[in-house]
Amino acid sequence: MIIKKAVFKQSASSIFGCPKHTLPEFAFIGRSNVGKSSLINMLCNNNKLAKTSATPGKTQLINHFTINDNWFLVDLPGYGFAKTSKDIRTKIETIIYDYCKKRETLVCLFMLIDSRLPLQQIDKDFMLWCGENQIPFSIIYTKTDKNSKSELTKNIKSFEKELLKLWEELPNCFYSSAEKKVGRDEILDFIHHHLKQVNFDLKKEVPKADEPQEESEL
Ligand code: GTP
Ligand code: MG
Numbered sequence: 001m002i003i004k005k006a007v008f009k010q011s012a013s014s015i016f017g018c019p020k021h022t023l024p025e026f027a028f029i030g031r032s033n034v035g036k037s038s039l040i041n042m043l044c045n046n047n048k049l050a051k052t053s054a055t056p057g058k059t060q061l062i063n064h065f066t067i068n069d070n071w072f073l074v075d076l077p078g079y080g081f082a083k084t085s086k087d088i089r090t091k092i093e094t095i096i097y098d099y100c101k102k103r104e105t106l107v108c109l110f111m112l113i114d115s116r117l118p119l120q121q122i123d124k125d126f127m128l129w130c131g132e133n134q135i136p137f138s139i140i141y142t143k144t145d146k147n148s149k150s151e152l153t154k155n156i157k158s159f160e161k162e163l164l165k166l167w168e169e170l171p172n173c174f175y176s177s178a179e180k181k182v183g184r185d186e187i188l189d190f191i192h193h194h195l196k197q198v199n200f201d202l203k204k205e206v207p208k209a210d211e212p213q214e215e216s217e218l
Pocket of ligand 1: 030031032033034035036037038039051052053054055056057058059060076077078079142143144145146176177178179180
């Protein structure tokens with residue numbers, strides 16, 4: 001699939017502020033700093049679309065981007081950012097859990113995992129929560145440019161071994177580097193395949209340029 005058009009639609013501090021349910025959407029979730037916003041920019045070939053930062057905790061709202069006028073990419077706040085107040089952490093967790101559980105137009109959740117690390121408890125807990133709540137997800141290993149090929153293979157093997165202790169089979173997995181633009185075609189093809197299966201009337205919504213935007217952190 002080719003992304004011809006990627007436009008920021010709106011930011012929301014809860015599921016209630018999200019765009020009306022008209023388009024299918026694909027969301028990116030994972031620990032703070034894992035590379036969600038960078039990956040969205042890489043997929044859309046626009047480094048200015050989603051705000052990124054070397055400091056964790058950058059994305060704190062639900063950000064919708066309209067792609068090719070007919071689906072949404074969603075940048076979610078990261079979980080597990082220790083250096084923030086308990087209040088903010090709880091608020092962010094509520095945003096994430098509510099969104100994942102209640103957003104009816106969510107087609108697929110991409111769970112981003114730092115390819116340099118073994119399975120982290122917080123990621124494991126989140127995956128188990130998705131399983132309990134029947135929320136399908138795919139995995140994207142990020143920052144693969146920071147590993148040698150042999151390290152990467154070793155890490156992923158041990159990670160998958162841990163996953164297979166939880167499930168009988170592995171979810172769909174992708175390998176990415178926002179830095180080196182790795183994984184773009186595979187992820188976009190996967191989205192394209194899912195879009196074809198979703199029974200939406202894509203012609204219904206053509207976003208109007210002058211639609212009011214709600215909150216914005218961009
Ligand atoms: P929060 O919004 O805080 O949850 O973070 P995030 O998951 O959106 O991460 P973000 O995209 O802001 O990236 C965090 C840092 O990792 C930034 O300094 C990025 O430049 C860097 N980064 C992201 N992806 C990659 C990658 O594929 N390779 C390398 N080398 N660095 C990356
Ligand atoms: Mg972010």
